[in-house]
Amino acid sequence: MADRKMNATPLVEIRNLKKYFEINEGFFKTKQLRAVDDVSFEIMTGETLGLVGESGCGKSTLGRTLLKLYEPTAGEILFEGKAVKGKKELEQFRKKATMVFQDPYSSLNPRMTVADIIAEPLTVQGYFTDEEQKKKRVRQLMDMVGLNTEHAARYAHEFSGGQRQRIGIARALAVNPEFIVCDEPVSALDVSIQAQVINQFDELKKTLGLTYLFISHDLLVVRHISDRIAVMYLGRLVEIGPADEIYDHPIHPYTRSLIKAVPIPDPDRAAADKEEGLKGDIPSPLDVPTGCVFRTRCPYAKDECAANMPELTDRGGGHLCACILK
Amino acid sequence: MEDIKNILSEIESSDFDKASDEEKKSAVRERPSTTFFKDGLRRLSKNPLALISFVLIVLVTLAAVIIPFVWPYSYDAMLGNVPGKSMDMSYNNLAPFEYSRSEQLRMDQGEQVFPHIFGTDASGRDYFIRVIYGTRISLTVGFFASLIVLIIGLIVGSVSGYFGGKVDLFVMRIVDIIYSLPDMLMVILLSAVLKESLGLWIQGTVLESIGSNMISLFLVFGLLYWVSMARLIRGQILALKEQEYVLAARVAGAKGSWIIRKHLIPNCMSVIFISVALQIPSAIFTESYLSFIGLGVNAPMPSLGSLCSDALNGISSYPYRLVIPALVISVIVLSLNLFGDGLRDAFDPKLQK
Ligand SMILES: Nc1ncnc2c1ncn2[C@@H]1O[C@H](COP(=O)(O)OP(=O)(O)O)[C@@H](O)[C@H]1O
Ligand SMILES: [Mg+2]
Numbered sequence: 001m002a003d004r005k006m007n008a009t010p011l012v013e014i015r016n017l018k019k020y021f022e023i024n025e026g027f028f029k030t031k032q033l034r035a036v037d038d039v040s041f042e043i044m045t046g047e048t049l050g051l052v053g054e055s056g057c058g059k060s061t062l063g064r065t066l067l068k069l070y071e072p073t074a075g076e077i078l079f080e081g082k083a084v085k086g087k088k089e090l091e092q093f094r095k096k097a098t099m100v101f102q103d104p105y106s107s108l109n110p111r112m113t114v115a116d117i118i119a120e121p122l123t124v125q126g127y128f129t130d131e132e133q134k135k136k137r138v139r140q141l142m143d144m145v146g147l148n149t150e151h152a153a154r155y156a157h158e159f160s161g162g163q164r165q166r167i168g169i170a171r172a173l174a175v176n177p178e179f180i181v182c183d184e185p186v187s188a189l190d191v192s193i194q195a196q197v198i199n200q201f202d203e204l205k206k207t208l209g210l211t212y213l214f215i216s217h218d219l220l221v222v223r224h225i226s227d228r229i230a231v232m233y234l235g236r237l238v239e240i241g242p243a244d245e246i247y248d249h250p251i252h253p254y255t256r257s258l259i260k261a262v263p264i265p266d267p268d269r270a271a272a273d274k275e276e277g278l279k280g281d282i283p284s285p286l287d288v289p290t291g292c293v294f295r296t297r298c299p300y301a302k303d304e305c306a307a308n309m310p311e312l313t314d315r316g317g318g319h320l321c322a323c324i325l326k
Numbered sequence: 327m328e329d330i331k332n333i334l335s336e337i338e339s340s341d342f343d344k345a346s347d348e349e350k351k352s353a354v355r356e357r358p359s360t361t362f363f364k365d366g367l368r369r370l371s372k373n374p375l376a377l378i379s380f381v382l383i384v385l386v387t388l389a390a391v392i393i394p395f396v397w398p399y400s401y402d403a404m405l406g407n408v409p410g411k412s413m414d415m416s417y418n419n420l421a422p423f424e425y426s427r428s429e430q431l432r433m434d435q436g437e438q439v440f441p442h443i444f445g446t447d448a449s450g451r452d453y454f455i456r457v458i459y460g461t462r463i464s465l466t467v468g469f470f471a472s473l474i475v476l477i478i479g480l481i482v483g484s485v486s487g488y489f490g491g492k493v494d495l496f497v498m499r500i501v502d503i504i505y506s507l508p509d510m511l512m513v514i515l516l517s518a519v520l521k522e523s524l525g526l527w528i529q530g531t532v533l534e535s536i537g538s539n540m541i542s543l544f545l546v547f548g549l550l551y552w553v554s555m556a557r558l559i560r561g562q563i564l565a566l567k568e569q570e571y572v573l574a575a576r577v578a579g580a581k582g583s584w585i586i587r588k589h590l591i592p593n594c595m596s597v598i599f600i601s602v603a604l605q606i607p608s609a610i611f612t613e614s615y616l617s618f619i620g621l622g623v624n625a626p627m628p629s630l631g632s633l634c635s636d637a638l639n640g641i642s643s644y645p646y647r648l649v650i651p652a653l654v655i656s657v658i659v660l661s662l663n664l665f666g667d668g669l670r671d672a673f674d675p676k677l678q679k
Contacts, residue, residue, distance in 0.1 A: 067577055069573055069577065091579065094578065094579035098577050098578070099573070099574065099577045101573065101574060103570055106569045106570045106571065107569075107570035107574060108571055109569075109571040109589055109592075109593070111592040111593055111595075120575060120580070120588075121578035121579070124575070124578045124579050124580045124584060125578065171578075175578070
């Protein structure tokens with residue numbers, strides 16, 4: 001992946017982003033669910049940042065908050081160096097940042113034809129006044145993602161999961177965005193189709209110069225497509241760095257356990273992994289442990305871990321880790 | 327062993343080649359692509375029960391609309407009561423296809439007399455046209471009352487469900503309050519009050535011809551029965567707005583009104599269809615009991631409900647006078663229900679096989 005030229009300016013930046021949900025617990029009693037807690041990172045233009053973590057750790061919430069689908073509890077979102085605040089900035093942001101969703105079924109309105117679904121962002125943004133030109137653009141988009149343009153008048157339920165996901169990609173590409181949040185776009189698909197769709201993402205990125213935040217719970221998928229990888233646990237960012245670095249030299253015990261969970265075809269390496277797996281279950285996000293969020297399952301937990309959540313510290317080469325381990 | 331060898335020799339290696347693009351294409355099930363509406367109609371036309379119901383509804387409606395124009399008797403004419411002559415009591419309480427004395431006389435002189443298919447009522451009014459007219463009134467009440475309920479419920483429910491938060495809290499408390507009122511009592515009180523005050527208000531306007539009772543009936547429906555519709559639609563919207571296609575529309579920069587119109591309402595259409603189809607008979611029933619206690623349509627206007635209650639007086643001698651309007655009510659209610667079910671099956675692609 002070294003062939004990609006990367007700009008040094010961040011396209012997207014989040015600073016201390018938090019999203020807490022208020023959960024009702026009976027009358028007048030609410031509890032905070034810290035879905036995303038104090039996450040900061042930046043994504044360079046032309047880069048793909050992979051985001052991994054167990055399901056329920058706040059990946060989707062982070063992606064949606066980043067796109068201002070949820071109002072952040074605290075923190076800042078910057079796009080092209082400018083804070084996305086206020087109506088005007090948001091309007092601009094909507095033309096440049098889009099999303100591909102996880103569920104190929106619930107992400108397409110069953111009452112709309114494929115052409116209408118793909119054209120929706122164009123219609124909403126008022127891009128084409130001429131219907132013919134809009135249709136042309138839709139056909140072009142369908143072509144781009146490998147859909148048969150003759151099927152434009154069909155309804156989504158007539159398509160397979162992989163084709164539906166391509167419709168979702170075409171919709172995301174309609175307004176010529178610069179940045180796309182891909183929220184587990186392949187995890188609902190058959191393994192045989194996953195590779196095709198991932199390659200499609202890769203190809204589009206090269207031809208259109210896109211920037212991705214690519215979310216997945218599957219480290220193999222993320223490693224394949226990402227330049228850098230961010231690892232989340234219980235709403236916190238625990239490790240971030242170049243993809244190969246994270247995969248080959250993980251520092252955080254959580255990242256290590258994730259990598260160990262990936263089936264390894266190499267028996268020598270498998271045998272070398274003598275480390276214990278994780279103990280216990282992931283705690284409820286309503287009841288986050290004090291101090292380091294991971295300490296209840298960490299094989300290396302010490303007394304000092306209960307005091308504070310460790311800061312992300314640089315371990316060289318842009319590899320950051322939030323752990324007291326060296 | 328020999329068998330296996332034989333079988334193996336019959337297998338050609340070309341059978342295991344990858345499918346060519348053409349083969350793949352032909353394997354894809356081709357079917358003409360149509361609009362959602364046409365697709366739904368196609369499925370509806372394959373449901374005989376729904377079709378029969380639909381035909382019945384159309385027939386009953388057409389009959390209710392057309393027959394009063396061509397029938398020789400009018401719903402409010404007491405046939406024995408001709409100005410300038412003494413009352414002819416023989417017109418009262420005729421059995422089906424029976425004739426009064428004067429009609430018998432005219433027939434004896436060779437005149438053609440149109441029969442009283444269902445006989446006449448206690449005041450000598452042709453019963454058939456009263457049933458037809460009653461059907462017309464009941465259908466009108468059912469249809470317009472449901473329309474009012476639908477419009478109010480749709481607007482309140484979708485706004486409340488979509489925007490949520492304080493708006494939702496406020497609206498839903500109002501809904502709870504109205505819901506907890508004893509509706510029978512409220513209907514009676516409201517229609518009694520409205521009947522009095524409306525009479526003065528609408529004097530001299532076009533509304534007067536509709537009658538204050540009818541208008542108060544619509545108002546009562548509008549004020550009371552929108553709540554269950556609003557609740558239903560709010561619940562649907564709440565579930566639907568979590569769908570990812572709504573998020574996709576928001577990412578694209580769509581506004582609330584676009585999302586409600588394009589995504590939320592079309593997707594709860596089947597539920598709306600069903601509940602409107604059920605609302606009409608329930609409105610017909612409400613109108614009936616109001617008519618029964620004298621708060622329904624203004625006399626001498628008949629409705630199916632008031633015909634039933636009038637028939638109770640002579641139930642032992644003339645049971646058919648109760649049976650006929652009751653039967654018409656049943657046919658209307660049953661066909662509306664069956665048709666509503668058919669619509670749901672046809673227009674809900676999630677239920678498709
Ligand atoms: N709209 C919401 N309201 C309340 N809690 C939510 C909402 N969305 C997500 N959550 C909670 O936030 C946590 C993170 O969820 P999510 O971001 O979907 O995780 P992931 O995508 O990593 O599986 C979960 O515990 C989930 O229950
Ligand atoms: Mg998710």
